[in-house]
Amino acid sequence: MQHIFDMTLAVFDRAALMLICLFFLTRTRLFRRLLQKENDAHTPLELAAVTAIFSLFAIFGTLSGINVEGSLINVRTIAIVAGGILFGPWVGIITGLISGTHRFLIDIHGVTSVPCLITSVIAGFLSGFINLKVKKKHHWKVGIAAGMLCESLTMVLILLLSRPFSLGLDIVMSISAPLILGAISIGPIVLLVQSVADEKEAIAARQARLALDIANKTLPYFRNINAESMATVCNIIREDINADAVAITDTKNILAYVGTGADQYNIGHEIISENTKEVISSGRITIKNNDEMDRTPQIHSQMIIPLWEKGVITGSLKIYYCHAHRITYSLKVMAVGLSQIISTQMEVSRTEQLREMANKAEMRALQSKINPHFLFNALNAISSSIRINPDTSRQLIINLSRYLRYNLELNDEMIDLRKELHQVQDYIAIEQARFGSKLTVIYDIDDDISVSIPSLLIQPLVENAIVHGIQPRSGKGVVVIAVKHAGDKIKVSVKDTGQGILQSVIERVAKNEMPGNKIGLLNVHHRVSLLYGQGLQIRRLEPGTEISFMIHKG
Numbered sequence: 218m219q220h221i222f223d224m225t226l227a228v229f230d231r232a233a234l235m236l237i238c239l240f241f242l243t244r245t246r247l248f249r250r251l252l253q254k255e256n257d258a259h260t261p262l263e264l265a266a267v268t269a270i271f272s273l274f275a276i277f278g279t280l281s282g283i284n285v286e287g288s289l290i291n292v293r294t295i296a297i298v299a300g301g302i303l304f305g306p307w308v309g310i311i312t313g314l315i316s317g318t319h320r321f322l323i324d325i326h327g328v329t330s331v332p333c334l335i336t337s338v339i340a341g342f343l344s345g346f347i348n349l350k351v352k353k354k355h356h357w358k359v360g361i362a363a364g365m366l367c368e369s370l371t372m373v374l375i376l377l378l379s380r381p382f383s384l385g386l387d388i389v390m391s392i393s394a395p396l397i398l399g400a401i402s403i404g405p406i407v408l409l410v411q412s413v414a415d416e417k418e419a420i421a422a423r424q425a426r427l428a429l430d431i432a433n434k435t436l437p438y439f440r441n442i443n444a445e446s447m448a449t450v451c452n453i454i455r456e457d458i459n460a461d462a463v464a465i466t467d468t469k470n471i472l473a474y475v476g477t478g479a480d481q482y483n484i485g486h487e488i489i490s491e492n493t494k495e496v497i498s499s500g501r502i503t504i505k506n507n508d509e510m511d512r513t514p515q516i517h518s519q520m521i522i523p524l525w526e527k528g529v530i531t532g533s534l535k536i537y538y539c540h541a542h543r544i545t546y547s548l549k550v551m552a553v554g555l556s557q558i559i560s561t562q563m564e565v566s567r568t569e570q571l572r573e574m575a576n577k578a579e580m581r582a583l584q585s586k587i588n589p590h591f592l593f594n595a596l597n598a599i600s601s602s603i604r605i606n607p608d609t610s611r612q613l614i615i616n617l618s619r620y621l622r623y624n625l626e627l628n629d630e631m632i633d634l635r636k637e638l639h640q641v642q643d644y645i646a647i648e649q650a651r652f653g654s655k656l657t658v659i660y661d662i663d664d665d666i667s668v669s670i671p672s673l674l675i676q677p678l679v680e681n682a683i684v685h686g687i688q689p690r691s692g693k694g695v696v697v698i699a700v701k702h703a704g705d706k707i708k709v710s711v712k713d714t715g716q717g718i719l720q721s722v723i724e725r726v727a728k729n730e731m732p733g734n735k736i737g738l739l740n741v742h743h744r745v746s747l748l749y750g751q752g753l754q755i756r757r758l759e760p761g762t763e764i765s766f767m768i769h770k771g
Contacts, residue, residue, distance in 0.1 A: 224283060224290050225395040231281050231292045232402030235274055239406060242270070243413045252303075252413045264304070268311045271300030275316030275337075279323070288329040288375070288388045290395050292402070293320065297340040298364045299406045302356050306345025313341025328384060332374035340367040356411065357404040364400030371396070424551030431457050432558040439562040447473035454536075454555070458548065462516070462537035465559075468497050468530065477515050477539060496521045497530050504549065506542045518543040522556040526564040534559060598650040613650055616643040631669035634700065638662070641676050641698065648683055656687055661699040668707055668768055671744060677737030678711040678753075678764050686715020686762055694761075703767065710765035718762040723755045738764075 242248045251263055259267075274296035282291030293316050301309015317337025321330045343363050351359050372389045379385025434453045438446040451463040452475045462476030496503050503521045518538040523530045534556045538544070595617050603610045620643040638660075645658050679698065687694030697712040726742050738753070745766045746752035756763045 221391070221394050224285070224392070225398055227283055228290060228292060228395045228399035229402060231278060232295055232399060232406070235278070235292060235296065236402070236406055236409060238274070239409060243410060249413055252410060259304070264307055267300070267304045268308045268315075271296050271304075271308060271312045272315045274300075275312055276319050279316065279320050285391050286384065286388050287324075287327050288392055289320075289333075290392050292399060293333070293337065294340050294364055294367050294371075294396075295400065295402050295406065297337060298344045298360055298367065298400075298403050299410075301341055301344025302347050302360045302363075302403075302407055303410050305348050306342070309344035309348070310338070310341040313337045313339070313344075317341075328379045328388060329371070329375055331378055332371050335374060336367050336371040339370065340364075343367065353411070357407040360403040360407050361401055364403045365397050368393070368396040368400055424547055425554050427457065428551050428554040428558060431555055432562070435559075436562060439566040442563065442566050444473060448475055450559075451475040454534075458536070458551065460536050461539045462535075464535040464537075465524075465532060466493060466535065467532040472532070477537065478513075492519070493521055493533050493535065496523050496533050500525075500530055502549070502553065504544045506544050515539055517541040520544045520549065520552055522552055524556055524560045524563065526560055531560075531563070595647045595651070598647065602650065609650070613647060616646040619643045620647065632672050634666060634668050634670050637670060637672060637675055638698075638700075640672075641679055644676055644679065645696075652683075652687070655693050656683065657693065657695045659695060659697045661697060661701070663701055666700055666702070666707060668770060670768060671748065674741055674744065674766075675709060675711070677741050681738050681764070682711050682713035682715065682762065685718070686713040688715075690716045690760075705770055707768040707770060708765055709768060710763055712758070712761065712763040714758075714761040717757050717760055718755060720757065723757070726753065726755060741766075 243252065251259065251267060275293045278292035278294075278296055279289060282289030282293075297309060297313045297316060300312045314337075317334040320337065321334040324330050340363070343366070344360070347356060347359050347363060372393045375385045375389055376382070377385075379388070431454055434457075435450045438449050447465050451465055451473045454460070455463040455476050460476065462474065462478055464474040465472045492503055492505070500523050502523070503519075505519045506517075516537045517540055520536045522534045522536075524532040524534060534552065536544075536548075536552060595613070599610050599613045599617070602613065620640060649656050649658065675698070679696065682696045687696065695714045697710075699708070699710045699712070701708050701710075726739060729739070729743065742752045749767060749769060751767065754765045
């Protein structure tokens, strides 16, 4: 019993030596790169190198084996199974063939030579199958089972092929326990090597989290891109990644530079370096770790990453360190992810700016669209009432002047809803002077409503109701302007008893198409959609039309 225990310890000793060798291998950059690739991404040369390594381990296992009545207690199977599980069937099978053939050739007439050759090849095929078919997280457990199975098969073959049988039985009784138990070593070996491979994913996850944290901090500053906001973005990046300097450029100029050497740059001038120009022209990341041609007395490490917008390079992100060799793989992973986020944020910012400019242009168009007929009719109404009712004329002049001032002087800021309603009242007062008893306007507004909205959202809807609803119809008409609480929102609606809107107009507005001469209606629909996520709700009534939209409270 003591003899078997000693041999078991010897097996684990040799497996531990293999584990130590693998540990040092995993510290080398080349081996780590091999581990961090997918199996189908390895080149033939890389597979040949890995096969050579595990074949040497397997041959070492054979040569360091303990002779027991012509057989060898060794760790060859451990190396074969581990290699195949970790690097795929080609490594496992070829390692099994090489090491099995070696075992056979060093003792051609040995009792266990043929069984060892057979099980070595089987171990190679079995380990390759595990690599392809078993989930990675179960490799170490299934690997132990496969190793024990192969060693058990070796024992069976020794019993079947040895002559005399009693010799085979003695050998099996002596070596079966150490070899089968020794297969447990496959688990730690596989886990060790996999931990290095998994390290890449862990690094990527950590750096992605860091990139997202930086993105969240910098997001508010991309809403208005200028030198000051870009400098703030660079400073946030510099602090979070412990860089000595960070810069952002467009294709010609440095937009912002913070940190070491900032006093040497004049922001906005065409001063990007040759390295940056190369990155912008090629689209490839450039890393300089203490290159004599590129380092300065202050900066010894730098990384330059291109920024893209819609497939076109629009600038670069530059990261600098004063010390050499500070650009690591993990930093590169993070910086690439961060550059993609920055590119997206800048693209979104430019899109928002363009949309804002378009909105302002539409607003100016709406402001300038003071219908000449409206002015003519308003002045006629005032003129007609001057002699009959001077007080009414005076009030109409006040209404008209306030209405014109509101249209011509307002900006694109949010205004109080009640101020917007005052402008609507001025407009209605002028129209009622024209239409007299034909037009009745009802206000249904909750008293406790206090909310800000963009200007010129309600008046165009009221104008639409009067001009296109009430005016064309003979007889009297009613316009109801309602502002009511609706849960966590406020509903604004304009309803008339006019001739009713055409279904074709409703459909064109829903498709964001210009419905005839109704530029005001479409403009309001666009702005409400952008601000509140849903455009105008238009319903044809019998008689008339109702147009409404929802405002978020607060």
